[in-house]
Amino acid sequence: NAGVTQTPKFRVLKTGQSMTLLCAQDMNHEYMYWYRQDPGMGLRLIHYSVGEGTTAKGEVPDGYNVSRLKKQNFLLGLESAAPSQTSVYFCASSYSWTVNTEAFFGQGTRLTVV
Amino acid sequence: KNEVEQSPQNLTAQEGEFITINCSYSVGISALHWLQQHPGGGIVSLFMLSSGKKKHGRLIATINIQEKHSSLHITASHPRDSAVYICAEWYSGGGADGLTFGKGTHLIIQP
Numbered sequence: 127n128a129g130v131t132q133t134p135k136f137r138v139l140k141t142g143q144s145m146t147l148l149c150a151q152d153m154n155h156e157y158m159y160w161y162r163q164d165p166g167m168g169l170r171l172i173h174y175s176v177g178e179g180t181t182a183k184g185e186v187p188d189g190y191n192v193s194r195l196k197k198q199n200f201l202l203g204l205e206s207a208a209p210s211q212t213s214v215y216f217c218a219s220s221y222s223w224t225v226n227t228e229a230f231f232g233q234g235t236r237l238t239v240v
Numbered sequence: 241k242n243e244v245e246q247s248p249q250n251l252t253a254q255e256g257e258f259i260t261i262n263c264s265y266s267v268g269i270s271a272l273h274w275l276q277q278h279p280g281g282g283i284v285s286l287f288m289l290s291s292g293k294k295k296h297g298r299l300i301a302t303i304n305i306q307e308k309h310s311s312l313h314i315t316a317s318h319p320r321d322s323a324v325y326i327c328a329e330w331y332s333g334g335g336a337d338g339l340t341f342g343k344g345t346h347l348i349i350q351p
Contacts, residue, residue, distance in 0.1 A: 166343060168326070169326070228285050228288055231284070
């Protein structure tokens, strides 16, 4: 029962470097999300996808890009990392986008940009 | 903009104590979620409710729609309950659907 798997779990980047975070889910969920979690703040939505080939901006999309080429994978890219992007990133997926839908979260990726 | 407030931010208690964590939201909800986050770990969904009360083991979640308030209770608390508990409201309306998260309550249960 893998659920939602994120890779990598930890990463240190230098300012200006790029990287891609991978989220994979094996529950055949249509909806996938990327959140960031910062100290003293609630989880904030970066981007989300409502199905293969679709993406949409969330609350804090600047500096990030995403792709959903396969239904089970949702990639989050940082083209030119900045210290402000130091955070813990969580991927989540859900069966649908309705009020009674449970979201399943990954283990998180701790990213430090120096 | 919908806001979700949790209290207390931090809570330390002794093993066996009855724990209450509160969550208030600013607009009418469609559903409220309670989540658990262990140190260094991922986030797990505990409850999802839009009315009344739900119980799972030693955990009980209640919601009062009129007062825009929800509580998470832990009976006979145990050190393994130590975690961050997060409430999140599903808000639907005005073209903005999705979850708004509280900042979390950091719970420590001492043996």
